[in-house]
Amino acid sequence: MPNWNQVLEEIKNSKRIDGLDFVRRKYLNLLHEKTGRNIIAYYSGWLQKSGIGNAYINDDDKNGLMANIHGLDRNKGLDLILHTPGGDTAATESIVDYLRRMFGTDMRAIIPQLAMSAGTMIACACKEIIMGKQSNIGPIDPQLGGIPAHGVLEEFEKALKEIQENPQTIPIWQKIVEKYHPTFLGECQNAIDLSLEMVTLWLETGMFKGNPDSKGIAKKIAKELSDHEKTKTHSRHIHIDEAVKIGLTVKSLEKDFDQEFQDLVLTVHHSYMHTFANSLAIKIVENQSGNAVVYHYRSEE
Numbered sequence: 001m002p003n004w005n006q007v008l009e010e011i012k013n014s015k016r017i018d019g020l021d022f023v024r025r026k027y028l029n030l031l032h033e034k035t036g037r038n039i040i041a042y043y044s045g046w047l048q049k050s051g052i053g054n055a056y057i058n059d060d061d062k063n064g065l066m067a068n069i070h071g072l073d074r075n076k077g078l079d080l081i082l083h084t085p086g087g088d089t090a091a092t093e094s095i096v097d098y099l100r101r102m103f104g105t106d107m108r109a110i111i112p113q114l115a116m117s118a119g120t121m122i123a124c125a126c127k128e129i130i131m132g133k134q135s136n137i138g139p140i141d142p143q144l145g146g147i148p149a150h151g152v153l154e155e156f157e158k159a160l161k162e163i164q165e166n167p168q169t170i171p172i173w174q175k176i177v178e179k180y181h182p183t184f185l186g187e188c189q190n191a192i193d194l195s196l197e198m199v200t201l202w203l204e205t206g207m208f209k210g211n212p213d214s215k216g217i218a219k220k221i222a223k224e225l226s227d228h229e230k231t232k233t234h235s236r237h238i239h240i241d242e243a244v245k246i247g248l249t250v251k252s253l254e255k256d257f258d259q260e261f262q263d264l265v266l267t268v269h270h271s272y273m274h275t276f277a278n279s280l281a282i283k284i285v286e287n288q289s290g291n292a293v294v295y296h297y298r299s300e301e
Contacts, residue, residue: 007270011278020279024271025290031079031264032288037108038072039288040065041081041268045276047114054295055282057087057118062095064285064293069102072287077106080126081268086117089142089195096125096202105206111135112269117142117234120225121195125202127209129243132253132262136237140199140225142191148234149188196226207249221247 002010011019032039042065046055054060078099099107099122109115109123110130116138123129123137131137142149159173203218211217224230224246225238243250253262275281286292 002267002270004270004273007267008274011271011274020271020275021290021292024268024275025286025292027264027267027271028286029288029290031261031268034261034264035079037077037079038074038103039079039081040068041272041284041286042084043081043272043276043284043286044084045272045282045284046085048273048276049282049297052282052297055085057084057091057095057122059088059091059094060295061091061283061285062098064283064295065095065098067293068285068287068291071289071291074102077108078103079108079110080122081110081112081265082115082119082123083111083113083269083272084115084119086119086121086138089118089121089191089198092118092121093194093198096122096198100125100206105209107206110265111137112265114138114237116237120238121199121202124199124221124225124248125206127207128249128251130251130253130257130265131240131243132266133240135253136239137243138238139228139234139236140195140222141228141234142195148228149191152185152188192226196222199225217247 007023011023014022016022028039028041042061044055046052049055080099105127107126108128108130109126111119111123112132113134114136115123116136117140120137121140124140129137162169163173200215200218200222203221204214208214208217228234238246240250240252251257253265272284275284280297281294282297283295284292286294
């Protein structure tokens with residue numbers, strides 16, 4: 001299978017107007033032929049086009065998934081190739097509910113590079129996660145308007161503690177604390193509780209379904225993934241060894257599959273990266289048959 005540069009050369013030498021699409025879809029279909037399973041690539045180009053809102057998971061993505069699932073033989077399960085920075089928690093809950101209604105828990109998450117935040121949550125709803133040496137998931141601690149919910153509560157608690165211990169610090173903390181409306185503090189706690197509950201439930205009923213201690217295992221993993229004190233930052237990259245240590249069911253791209261499968265996954269990934277770098281596409285939801293919903297960069301953003 002071709003490497004990064006070879007994929008780019010293949011696109012350039014195709015002499016087709018739709019060269020980017022043609023090459024990408026060719027390798028996606030080859031991966032489907034290799035596995036015999038349905039494949040949907042759920043890809044964001046946020047690395048190439050940072051700061052663009054519609055690069056993130058949102059409710060409109062369900063339309064893309066619906067269009068891609070239509071006509072598929074759902075008895076073949078689903079391999080969901082994820083590359084995303086995350087996004088809206090409520091939209092993520094709705095997407096997972098829909099995917100499970102379509103495929104049950106017969107879903108594998110393939111992560112060629114990054115599935116952060118809400119992307120990690122979707123991966124946790126699958127029966128197993130496939131990662132390589134270069135792959136990362138991330139913490140599931142939610143953000144509200146780009147502000148980490150855990151960070152807000154920790155800062156507020158720190159302010160209260162220091163004020164109680166030394167009232168002279170009130171002027172210092174006053175300007176910081178007054179920016180947080182009590183309602184916002186409540187929303188932060190609710191967001192944390194919701195993401196924790198969602199992931200716990202998905203792990204219990206999917207990845208660890210049938211395990212006598214499924215609830216306990218699920219709670220432990222969800223707590224690890226949402227522990228802001230340990231992860232320190234919302235953008236923390238969790239590699240495969242750490243994901244295994246946390247307790248997730250993870251298959252190694254290099255150790256648990258043959259070379260052809262590994263090469264196909266990476267070639268598919270390269271194809272999407274080249275598409276984002278050489279077009280106005282910002283997000284793509286696409287299946288092995290070439291059905292695709294492509295979201296484009298909107299200049300007004």
